[in-house]
Amino acid sequence: MCPMDRRAFLASVTGGVAAASMDAGVDVMVHAGAQPTAPTGGLVDPAFRPLPLGAVRPAGWLARQLRLQADGLSGSLDRFWPDVAQSEWFGGTAEGWERAPYWLDGAIPLAWLLDDGPLKERITGYVDYIVSHQRSDGWYSPYPVHAVGKRYDLWAILLANKVLAQYHEATGDPRVLESVVKSLRAMLAGLDRTPLYAWGRFRWYEGLVSIFYAYERTGEPWLLDLARKLRAQGVDFQTLFQAEDIAVPSPRRGLWKWTKHVVNSAMAPKASALTWRLDGRAEDGDFALEMIEMLDRYHGQVNGMFSGDETLSGRNPLQGTELCAVVEFMYSLETLFSVFGNPVFADRLERVAFNALPATLSPDMWSHQYDQQVNQVQCTINPEHGWSTNGPESNLFGLEPNYGCCTSNMHQGWPKFASHLWMKTADEGLVATSWAPCRVQARLRDVDVSVSVDTDYPFRDTIRLTVAPSRRARFPLLLRVPAWAHGATVRVASGAEMPMTRATLHRLEREWDGSTDVWIRLPMRSAVSVRYNEAVAVERGPLVYSLQIGEQWTRVNTDKPHRELPHADFEIRPTTPWNYGLIVDERRPEDSIRFEERPVGERPFSPDGAGVVATARGRRIPDWKIVRGWAGDLSIADLAWADPERPVTDQPVEEITLIPYGCTNIRLTEFPHLRT
Ligand SMILES: [Zn+2]
Secondary structure (H helix, E strand, O other), X not given: OOOOOHHHHHHHHOOOOOOOOOHHHOEOOEOOOOOOOOOOOOOOOOOEEEOOOOOEEEOXXXXXXXXXXXXXXXXXXXXXXXXXXOEHHHOOOEOOOOHHHHHHHHHHHHHHHHOXXXXXXXXXXXHHHHXXXXXXXXXXXXXXXXXXXXXXXXXXXXXXXXXXXXXXXXXXXXHHHHHHHHHHHHHHHHHHHOOXXXXXXXXXXXXXXXXHHHHHHHOOOHHHHHHHHHHHHOOOHHHHHHHOOOOOOOOOOOOOOHHHEHHHHHHOHHHHHHHHHHHOOHXXXXXXXXXXXXXXXXXXXXXXXXXXXXXXXXOOOOOEEEHHHHHHHHHHHHHHHHHHOXXXXXXXXXXXXXXXXXXXXXXXXXXXXXXXXXXXXXXOOOOOOOOOOOOOOOOOEEOOOOOOHHHHHHHHHHHHHHHOOEEEEOOOXXXXXXXXXXXXXXXXXXXXXXXXXXXXXOOOOEEEEEEEEOOOEEEEEEEEEOOOOOOOEEEEOOOXXXXXOOOEEEEEEEEEOOOEEEEEEOOOOEEEEEOHHHOEEEEEOOEEXXXXXXXXXXXXXXXXXXXXXXXXXXXXXXXXXXXXXXXXXXXXXXXXXXXXXOOOOOOOOOOOOOOEEEEEEEEEOOOOOOEOOEEOOHHHHHHHHHOOOOOHHHOOOEEEEEEEHHHOOOEEOOEOEEOO
């Protein structure tokens, strides 16, 4: 797990820009982003501003991934799944709360990033319906007519306004911004009658996204009063994380708790970034890292997430993480990086995006899990499940395993990752948040600039940028150098290779003219991390590696509605052995693990499409068996490999194949550690 560097973080919050070299007048390195301005009665500026939707377009493998997504469930849900297709939000009689807004939250950026005409047209129809059916009192049509006299959980409206703000950014349709402002005004008065409760009380900060969006375009001061009112009525996670038993994993079939809900825990880290923009309180700046550190310490998983099935459930790799938490944590990290400019958040974002996200979606993007496990050797309907509160279907790949929230919310993961790949700096340069192939169009210092990013990263360690301003111009590019990238270098055109310092944003400022190639190298070294119960996991660069296991997919739930292909439910069982210990010297993993590049597949995150394959050495542990439908607990394996009376060394050494975690559907990731 990437360590959080408090000093680097504080340096970025206070705008501590440490120039390491200014000689030659071209290349300058800094440790953090542009300095946020002090509060002046309005909002504190973020370190970096996301570019308007559509300014960053996916290319290469990322374009293929988004196309798969649009051709899969994301581009089809509104055609057949009642909770979206017949949503009350769109004039139907099905669910009228969070599901249609959730779907739009991902479908809007997906459609506009791909410039997918038919999908854009359908979305425009849905948004037209929402806006044209907004009532004169400002409430949207699913809000109960008599809600004034009843309690109504505002969470869905906080979400809907965030979605509509995104649509406004994509299209500029003025009616949509007017709708958002009317809705927010209704909320300002409504909160006095009906204070936040339930989901709205735990997710109040999502409202700040649309409030800030509207404030920055209208300057209406009451909007900031509304933001403060939401904060005052909402849960204070700083207090919660001191008082609540956050450190304790939820017991098997334990008690569902608001305070330990994994999706709330994944959404809430951005609360401190958003409230920091309200008044620049230093403690808000500190807390995001403290919160993530606590989640890591007690519930952290090697895939960049923390467990929650669906309440926080400890570090055991058999526990699950809900898909909603994955995509929400990504959005939190995008927000945190934007506001605070600390590259540690972007490192973490890549960890989640390249590992946890693709692993829990099927390679064709038609099915998904509710819960993924780091050690997941089979996915079956399992009445003997060991989740804290989820049900027996939670790790199936299917249409709506366990519950339909993830079915509607999963869509935002890849598109928002793509749209946040580059952001604008306060001094009108560009900063690379994450590395993936894309094309960027931005206006910097009154000059149109295009940047092409050509790379198969994270499956390769080289990146070529082609920077082309419309006329000669000087501006900076801030290149994120991950914390793991020892020996990173950059070369401009035919110039000399220059070193870059890891865990920084390397500032490359020069006079750009014509088309200039910039070559970046982020060397990836293999590493072994020691995890739960002394098990070991293999990492290299931003990717975690897992045992490749042969898999048999079996259709299930064929009698349930809407399970016809291609959006069916599947169990997956292993067809090859999985119960291996890994022979590795954790100080010299390169002695026993060999990495080999392969072409990145049409489906980049699939067992067959893996762009890197590793060969390692292991021995089978015959006593380690499937228990209650899962890979047993590592403590069971402990008995076999740690007991000198029953040495595992009587098993032959075998070559085993590891592939990126994100390319697997079933896998073993945390291995019992064998020395020989
Ligand atoms: Zn969910």
